[in-house]
Amino acid sequence: MKKTITVILAFGLLAGCRREQAGPSEIYRACTEEDYKKNKVIGKRGGTLVLATFGQGPKSFNPVTSGETSTTDYTGHIFEGLTTMNAWTYAPEPLLAESWSHDESGKVWTVKLRKDVKWNDGVPFTADDVVFTYMDVIYNPKITTSTRDIITVDGKTWKVEKIDAHTVRFTLPTRFAIFEQVIGGTEVIPKHKYEAAVKAGTFDSAMGLDSKPEDIVGTGAFMFDNYETGVRVTLKRNPLYWQKDAAGNQYPYLDKITWLIVQNLDAMMLAFKQGETDMYRLRGQDFPILKPLQEQGKFKIYSLGPNFGSSFVVLNQHPGKSPESGKPFIEPYKRAWFEKTEFRQAVAHAIDKRSIIDTVLNGLGYPQDGPMTFRAGFFYNDKIRKYAYDPPRSKELLTKIGLVDRDGDGVVEDTAGHEVEFTLLTNAGNTIRERISEIVRKDLQRVGMKVNLLFIEFNSLVTKLDKTFDWECVLLGLTGGPEPGWGGHIWKSSGRMHMWYPLQPRPATKWEARLDEIFDLGLKELDRDKRKVLYDEWQMLVNEQQPYVYTVAAEDLVGVRDRLGNVFVAPLGGRLPLHNNHEIFIK
C-alpha cells in the first residue's frame, strides 16, 4: 500500500518537473470578512462545480443518523439549520430562523422562522417541521443519532413547542451557551416527508444510497440529483431556494456540484493538477508540486492557518489498579514522575517543534503550545506561554525534581535509582504521527530520557486509552474547533477522554478541579465576553500544566481554480471554501 503511493508520487513529480519554467508564485492569504462584503459580485447562472472526495463515497444521505463527513459533505448543501456560523467570527447568524431571543432565565428561547422558505418539493417550511425534527426524530430512542446526547443534559431533555406557524419555543433544562450553534448544526427535516418513516420505525435507513431525487427533501441551495455507486455524487440547484442576490436573481448560481469519489490521495492531487477538479485541500507534500504551477494551471493556493487537528504527547497519570490482576496500570514510580508539572514542562521544552515542522510537514506548520491556535479567533488566548526548544532548561527542570544522571550513562535516574525509561505508543499506519514520534524520541533522549517507540493498531490504542489504561505515554491527535464549549469530555476530570486520568471519581488536583468548574460555568454562561474570560483561564492553566504536551499543527492549504467567482477563503468556513455555496459561480 505504502509502495503504491510512493510510486504514484514519483510519477506526479516527474510530470510536475517537466514544465518547471512557471514564474514565481506565493501562497495567498485567506480573505477577511470586509473583503467578502466588498468584493462579492453578481454572478452568472450555470455550470458545474467539480470536487473530489476521498474514500469509498457516502454511506447514507441521512443528515440525522449519519454524522460523518462522508455524509455531511453532501447533506450540508441539501439541508439547513436554523442558524449558521459566520465563517470569520463564528458568531451565529440567521438562516432558517429570522431572529431569536431568550428570557431572563436564559432557559427559554423563542425563535422566529422565515416565512418565505419552501422545501424543495414545494411544501412551505413551518414550525411543525422544527418540532418534528427535535421531538419526533432526535429524541426518538429508536433512531440512531449522536445529536441526542448533545441536547440531553443529565438525562433532561429540551422541550420544543410550536407557538404559531412561524414561531418555535425551546425550553431548556439549564442555560446552554452553545444553543445557537446547536440549532445551527442540527439540520431541519420536513415532517410531511418523513413522518411515515419515523412512525414505521424505518427512518434509520431512509435517505439511503438507493435514494431518488424526490426521496431527499431539504431547504438548502442544492438538492440531490444522482449517486453513481462508488464513482460520483451529484447535487443540482434547488429552483425553489429562498435566497436572492442584490439584483433579484434567484440563488444559487451553479447548476450542479459533482464530487468524484477517489480512493487514493495521490490520484486526488493529480485530478486537481490536471484541471479535473476545482478545489483541493493540499497535503504538505503536494505543495512543492503544485506551487510552481499556479499561474499555468489557473489556480491559487490559499492558506487557512493552522489545522484544528492537534498532535500531542500525553503521559499516563492513572493511579488505579487493574481489577483482574490487581497490578497498577502504570508503575507507581513512573507515575510519580508523570504527575510532576516540572516533568511535563521538561518534555515540552525538550521537543524541537521547528524541526518537526521542517522535516515532517515540509516546513508548512506552526508550533503549538496550547489546545487552541490563532485560527480559532475569538476564544484563542494569545498570552499563553511559548515552550521554546530549550534542552538546558529542560534538564534544569528535571534536576529540580531530583531526576539527574547519577551513573553517567546519559540517562537520568530518580532518587530511588530508577532510570527514566518509558514506551511511547502511537497508531501504526499514520506516517505523520510515526515520524513525529521518532523525533520526539530523539529529543527526549537528548535530555536523558530513554523512550521506546511502539506503533500499534488504532483500535488497540483506543482500548488502552479508555478501557485497560495500561500505557505510559501516547502520541495522538484530536480534532478541535473554534468553540471550546464542546471540550467537556476531554477537559473535565470525569470525562471519558480526559486521557491522562479519565473518569476520575473526584478531581485529582486543584487545577483539574478548576478546569471542571470552568467547563461547567462556560456552558451555562450566555455572555460571550464572560465566556472568553473563562476559556482564557482554561488555556493558561493547561499551558502551565501541560497535561497534553502539544507539538505542531499543520498549515491548512486549499487550491482554488481561477474560473470560480465569489470564492472567499475563510478561516472558519469549512474544509473547502463552500460556506457561501449559493453565491459561487463559474466565470
Place this chain on the structure above:
Amino acid sequence: MTSFIIRRLLIGLLLLWGASLMGFSIMKAAPGDYFDRLRMDPRVSQEFIEQLRQRYRLDDHVLIQYGAWLWRFVQLDFGESFEYMLPVNKVIGSRLVNTLVLNLLAIAFTWAIAIPIGIYAAVRQYSLGDKILSALAFVGMSLPSFFSALLLLYIFSAVLGWLPTGGLTSLDHDELSFGGKLADYAKHLVIPVSVLSLMALAGLQRITRGNMLEVLRQQYITTARAKGLSERRVIYKHALRNAVNPLITIFGYQFAAMFSGAALLEIIINYPGLGSLMLTAIRSQDQFLVMGGFMMGAIMLLVGNLLAEILLAVVDPRISYS
C-alpha cells in the same frame, strides 16, 4: 453423477460451516470493534456507543454472537453493515455488477488470447515467436497488478491522454447517447481489463503450452499424423481436447476469484468494485459486511470447483465419478 453432486454439496456445506466459524473467530480475535473509532470523538458519549453496541449485540459471548449470525445466515439474512446502516446484500449488490463486468471481460479476454498463443508456442517450440512469448509471459507474471496499472495509467492517461485516469464513467456520461455511454464505459475499462488479463494471461499461456507439449509427444499423436490427418485436425481435435483438463480446473478457481475483486487495482484506478469495499470493511471491522463478503467468496470457490469437476467429466469420458 447425481449422487456425486449431492455428496459434494453436503461436504461443501460442512466446509462452509467450518470456514464461517474460522472467519468469524479470526475477526473477533482482532482487538477492538467497529465502534472504537467513535471513542476518540469528543462529541459522542459513552451511552451512545453502548447503545450501538447493544443494538448489534457486540457484548454477548462470541459463540452466542456467532450462533445468532449463523441462524440468520441460513435464513439468507446477512445482517446489516455498521458503516452503511443498510442490509449487507444491498451494499454488496451495489458493487457486484461492476466487479462482474470487469472480471468477466478480463476472463473472456484472457482465455481468448492465452489459449491460441499457448498452442502456437507449443507447436513451434523454441522458435523465435515462442521465445518472445515466453519472455513476455514471465514479465507479465512478475509484474504486480498495481505496478502495471500505474504504468498503463502513466503512459495512456498522463502522457498520451488517450484514456481516462480512472473511475467508471466520465462527468458528462448522463448526457451521452446509448452508444456514447457504451463507448464511455469501454474507455474506462481498457486499463483495468488489460491489467487483470495481463496477469492471468501469462500463467494460462504457459500452462496451455506445457500441456500441449506433453500431449504432442504421445504416441497417438504420432499415429494420427502417420495416418495422414491434417496438422490442423491433429492439433485441435486430438491434442487440444486432451490438453484442456488442467485448464478447466483453473477455470474453477477463476470463477471463484471473479467475485472477490482486486482491491489494489481498484484503489489505483478508482474503480468502484467489491475488492476495495471489502478491504475497507475489514480494516474498520464492519463485521457483518466482512462475513457477507467472506461467505460469498467461500461459496463461489466451492461452486467453482464443483463446476470444474462436472465439466471435466463432461469433457473427458475417462473421468467418471460413480
